[in-house]
Amino acid sequence: MKVRFAGRDPLRDVTAYRSTEPANTAANEPGRFDLSSNELVLPPLPPLPTVLSVIEDGLSRLARYPDPTARTITEEIAKHLHVSPDAVAVGPGSAGVLQQILLALCGVGDEVIYAWPGFDAYPLLVAISGATSVHVPLTSTGDHDLDEIRARVGPRTRVILLCSPHNPTGVVIDRHRLDSFLRSLPGDVLTVLDEAYVEFDRGENPPGTPDVLSRHRNIVVLRTFSKAYGLAGLRIGYAAGPERIMVTVRKAGLPFGVTHIAEQAAILSLHSEGELRGRLDTVTVSRDELTAGLRWSGLPVLPSRANFVWLPLAAAADSFAQDLAEAGIRVRPYPGYGVRISVGAPEAQESLLRSLGRGVPTIWV
Ligand SMILES: Cc1ncc(COP(=O)(O)O)c(C=O)c1O
Structure with missing residues (x-):
């Protein structure tokens, strides 16, 4: 049989996510x-101690489908960020939500720019959308080279991925530099600010949600319960941004993609x-x-x-x-x-x- 990979050529050249590494072991051996x-x-x-109890309670509901729209956690996140629920999309990990964003906005012939080295899933998720990755080297201080990223923006650019604190360097993007970067972009280019590690940033100048969302209309912020909240195994993350973009991002999600246990654990996490x-x-x-x-x-x-x-x-x-x-x-x-x-x-x-x-x-x- 001769199958055709319609419009997904970049997928053939990209490596599957960390496919050569052994599965995570449950614990460190002595x-x-x-x-x-x-x-x-x-x-x-x-997971936070309070959260463990709802995970146990959720086991009795495993035969039932979750809420397809994950409405309760969407509303809780909206309150947490002081935005409207229509500005939020929840998904199976922030990687899942990033996939929804890229599927909603990009296709064959489009480009997505990001700093490299970066989070290993970016090349794969960009390839799944059909778009092409454009890598811009980090500076010697582990920072994003925002001038070079700006210089690489062209008519094919749909999305710019920024990550702060950056994986793998831990360096944060200065808020004032981020502001002028966002102001300098053409109106049809969206920046996604991946804040997977933002809770660990006790600095004085984090780029930060929800502040940045109220100042700019061309940014979506991505966050997760996997890191600081310790829920990596439950797969739940979210994005917040302009409502006219998020309405389509929500549609690109897998139906029932967020489990009931993940939703309940995330709600309690926000309250802890x-x-x-x-x-x-x-x-x-x-x-x-x-x-x-x-x-x-x-x-x-x-x-x-x-x-x-x-x-x-x-x-x-x-x-x-x-x-x-x-x-x-x-x-x-x-x-x-x-x-x-x-x-x-x-x-x-x-x-x-x-x-x-x-x-x-x-x-x-
Ligand atoms: C920068 C960055 N973004 C997103 C993720 C994905 O996190 P999750 O899909 O578990 O929310 C990771 C995980 O390692 C990451 O390092």
């Missing part, structure tokens, strides 16, 4: 640590600000200790505002990750660029620093 993935890996930090704050304090302290420890070991580390840190090791990235793998510590190499290390449990971070051969600085003992 003496071995996985710091390669950005779920919350700092025990004891599963106190528990979230406590957790974020712990992550921030661990991140700063990890940064200090790695620098003390003589390694270059960018100042991160996420739950991971970035070592711009360029050509040495692969061998660095390989050496650590042999010592039982998994980190994420980006060959030719650098290495991303997720904030981990104290014993994982301690083991990492010991493996680097300079012992542990006094903050660890």
Whole structure:
């Protein structure tokens, strides 16, 4: 049989999402640590404690379909962001919602611009939409090169993807630079600001929802319950932006794409600000200790505002990750660029620093 991949040529050349890696193991084995993935890996930090109870309650409803429009969580998110429910789209993870945005806005012959290295799913999601990816290298400080991104905008550009704090560098986009960037764009180009890690940014100048949404009409902000809220396994995320765009983005979603358990857990998560704050304090302290420890070991580390840190090791990235793998510590190499290390449990971070051969600085003992 001769099948035709109508208008989806870019899909043939793109690699399936992290297809060469083993499935996530349930937990670290004794003496071995996985710091390669950005779920919350700092025990004891599963979903917020209050949220666990609704997950258990939801088990009795598994034979029933969820609300096809996920109305209750949509309304809760709208309240949380001070926008109208019509300005919100909820989906199976923020990756799922990003797919809806790209399917709604892009097709064959269109271009989507984003900084590289970036989140591994971007090339795949752009290819699924039929559009072509345009990569713009990050600056040496791990930042978006907004001038170069602007220079690459042309008649085929439909969407620009920005990520702040950026995965994999943890660097945030300055709000004033973002404002002038958005003002400089042609009216038919939409910017999607991926804020998957925004809760970890305790800085004074985060780009930030809902502020940016009230100042600009050409931006959609993407957020997730997977990272700070610890719900990666339930798959729920959302986008907020202009109503005339979001109405189509909602239509591009898979019917019943958000489960009842995910919806209930997300609602309770939004109401558990106190528990979230406590957790974020712990992550921030661990991140700063990890940064200090790695620098003390003589390694270059960018100042991160996420739950991971970035070592711009360029050509040495692969061998660095390989050496650590042999010592039982998994980190994420980006060959030719650098290495991303997720904030981990104290014993994982301690083991990492010991493996680097300079012992542990006094903050660890
Ligand atoms: C920058 C960025 N955006 C989005 C996602 C997707 O998150 P989810 O689909 O779990 O909401 C990730 C996950 O790693 C990410 O790093």
